[in-house]
Amino acid sequence: MTAVPLDRPATTRRGDSVFKGLATAAAVMILVALAGVGIFLTLEGVPALSAESGALGGKDNIVLYVWPLIYGTLLAAALAILMAAPLSIGLALVISHYAPRRLSKPIGYVIDLLAAVPSVVYGLWGIEFLGPRLGQAYGWLAENLGFLPFFEGPASGSGRTILTAGVVLAVMALPIITAICREIFSQTPVLHQEAALALGATRWEMIRLTVFPYGRSGMISAVMLGMGRALGETMAVAMVLSATGVVTINLISSVNPSTIAANIALGFPEASGIKVNVLIFSGLVLFLITFVVNFLGRLIAGRGQVKEGR
Amino acid sequence: MAKSIDVSDLDIYYGDFKAVEGVNMTIRAKSVTAFIGPSGCGKSTFLRSLNRMHEVIPGARVEGKVVVEGQDLYADHVDPVEVRRQIGMVFQRPNPFPTMSIYENVLAGNRLNARKMKKSEADDIVERSLKGANLWTEVKDRLGRPGMGLSGGQQQRLCIARAIAVQPQVLLMDEPCSALDPISTSAIEDLIHELKSEYTIVIVTHNMQQAARVSDETGFFNLKAAGQPGHLVEFNSTQKMFANPDNDSTEAYISGRFG
Numbered sequence: 001m002t003a004v005p006l007d008r009p010a011t012t013r014r015g016d017s018v019f020k021g022l023a024t025a026a027a028v029m030i031l032v033a034l035a036g037v038g039i040f041l042t043l044e045g046v047p048a049l050s051a052e053s054g055a056l057g058g059k060d061n062i063v064l065y066v067w068p069l070i071y072g073t074l075l076a077a078a079l080a081i082l083m084a085a086p087l088s089i090g091l092a093l094v095i096s097h098y099a100p101r102r103l104s105k106p107i108g109y110v111i112d113l114l115a116a117v118p119s120v121v122y123g124l125w126g127i128e129f130l131g132p133r134l135g136q137a138y139g140w141l142a143e144n145l146g147f148l149p150f151f152e153g154p155a156s157g158s159g160r161t162i163l164t165a166g167v168v169l170a171v172m173a174l175p176i177i178t179a180i181c182r183e184i185f186s187q188t189p190v191l192h193q194e195a196a197l198a199l200g201a202t203r204w205e206m207i208r209l210t211v212f213p214y215g216r217s218g219m220i221s222a223v224m225l226g227m228g229r230a231l232g233e234t235m236a237v238a239m240v241l242s243a244t245g246v247v248t249i250n251l252i253s254s255v256n257p258s259t260i261a262a263n264i265a266l267g268f269p270e271a272s273g274i275k276v277n278v279l280i281f282s283g284l285v286l287f288l289i290t291f292v293v294n295f296l297g298r299l300i301a302g303r304g305q306v307k308e309g310r
Numbered sequence: 311m312a313k314s315i316d317v318s319d320l321d322i323y324y325g326d327f328k329a330v331e332g333v334n335m336t337i338r339a340k341s342v343t344a345f346i347g348p349s350g351c352g353k354s355t356f357l358r359s360l361n362r363m364h365e366v367i368p369g370a371r372v373e374g375k376v377v378v379e380g381q382d383l384y385a386d387h388v389d390p391v392e393v394r395r396q397i398g399m400v401f402q403r404p405n406p407f408p409t410m411s412i413y414e415n416v417l418a419g420n421r422l423n424a425r426k427m428k429k430s431e432a433d434d435i436v437e438r439s440l441k442g443a444n445l446w447t448e449v450k451d452r453l454g455r456p457g458m459g460l461s462g463g464q465q466q467r468l469c470i471a472r473a474i475a476v477q478p479q480v481l482l483m484d485e486p487c488s489a490l491d492p493i494s495t496s497a498i499e500d501l502i503h504e505l506k507s508e509y510t511i512v513i514v515t516h517n518m519q520q521a522a523r524v525s526d527e528t529g530f531f532n533l534k535a536a537g538q539p540g541h542l543v544e545f546n547s548t549q550k551m552f553a554n555p556d557n558d559s560t561e562a563y564i565s566g567r568f569g
Contacts, residue, residue, distance in 0.1 A: 200395030
């Protein structure tokens with residue numbers, strides 16, 4: 001045996017330094033790509049600030065043009081999350097804690113499959129199947145709940161409303177929220193779950209005492225990811241929504257605000273010159289909204305972090 | 311309040327695997343009963359069957375009778391949730407709820423009863439339980455702090471306080487000191503001595519000296535062979551078990567000549 005000299009410089013192995021280089025490069029690449037997108041959107045979007053009303057679909061300035069789109073984007077995403085979040089969390093709980101294992105596996109697979117369906121297919125489903133059926137329901141809502149501003153009517157017969165778009169987006173956001181929540185719920189330490197059960201908690205009480213507090217930040221992250229999907233979804237909304245670019249809280253009429261992504265998709269093929277800049281500017285706004293939503297999500301999630309016990 | 315437990319012909323299964331076979335014993339009220347035996351002999355499994363925690367594991371089930379004060383815990387109409395409210399449990403590793411303060415941890419079981427408590431009533435329960443668990447003087451000035459901030463031994467006493475806050479009839483302890491240092495262990499053993507006057511205590515331990523120190527009666531579990539179900543070899547007063555056991559294998563295990 002030879003003694004290892006202790007006074008030589010710290011050992012560096014080639015594998016370590018290669019891996020470190022690769023990992024750093026990957027991290028830097030993401031930042032560069034993100035910055036590149038940001039810079040492109042800003043440079044190409046700025047000329048839109050001085051666009052004339054001809055390029056702005058008759059609106060006087062860019063703010064008036066973008067505002068209804070922001071509103072529509074947020075409204076559609078909010079409607080989607082309002083529907084998808086409780087449903088997903090419930091589904092995830094069924095899979096992780098309620099259903100017998102024999103059943104929970106297949107349910108999980110089916111929900112994961114929903115994520116693999118292309119958005120065009122969701123769009124077709126929204127127009128051909130969901131829209132007309134919801135249209136009838138909207139008629140009923142307008143008649144019986146018309147005193148609420150959301151259901152003021154006149155109801156759209158084809159059902160191509162912001163609410164229908166919200167439902168389609170909810171179905172699209174569902175698998176990702178469910179998958180993440182399911183993972184987090186099933187990672188709740190058995191130790192804590194048994195502590196609750198041994199105190200005489202029912203299953204629901206056990207979930208409230210241990211699973212929810214433990215999974216809180218993960219649930220928020222999951223909802224934020226779902227929200228991201230709903231904010232950025234283009235094709236399905238472009239197909240389903242009959243948009244006129246107004247700002248209204250009436251959810252069931254045929255006069256609806258459009259969303260930024262759908263507006264770009266529908267407007268880009270015929271756009272040229274300054275109109276392109278206008279669309280890119282709205283893209284920049286979407287980019288920022290997504291950023292802010294994610295940032296808020298992190299902030300909320302970080303505040304409720306549960307520290308694992310020793 | 312403390313009650314005795316009569317176990318007759320209890321078989322315990324994990325799915326198709328029979329883990330424990332044919333246990334018969336009577337656990338006396340207001341006494342400490344210890345279970346000892348090698349790892350995997352089913353003593354923890356048996357303990358968990360006494361408050362129906364065993365069946366929490368998918369596929370786990372029990373055949374036979376566990377009778378507390380004339381009531382079979384495994385009778386058809388008995389709700390396991392109700393059983394667990396009557397029979398408290400302390401686990402191997404301290405498990406206070408991580409999001410809750412010390413105060414809320416103690417009250418967790420009481421809050422489950424969904425009854426609205428007055429602040430003064432809640433304060434009383436917290437003080438009584440923490441005093442009962444010998445923790446009051448150490449934490450009385452920081453009841454609002456998270457339970458996770460305590461040391462391991464304090465956390466375990468907090469878990470005992472949480473268990474006795476609902477005034478159970480029986481207190482089950484599954485190796486409550488195995489994750490603790492000798493000083494915390496001794497604190498818990500002293501506590502077990504004190505709790506004996508009010509509760510029926512059943513404790514599983516790997517530490518034979520501990521069984522000898524804290525218990526009035528001792529049960530020795532063993533396996534016939536690897537893969538075979540565990541069974542109760544001998545159940546006797548602790549004094550007799552450690553001085554002059556009836557069974558040869560008990561003596562072999564206790565004197566360290568085992569395996």
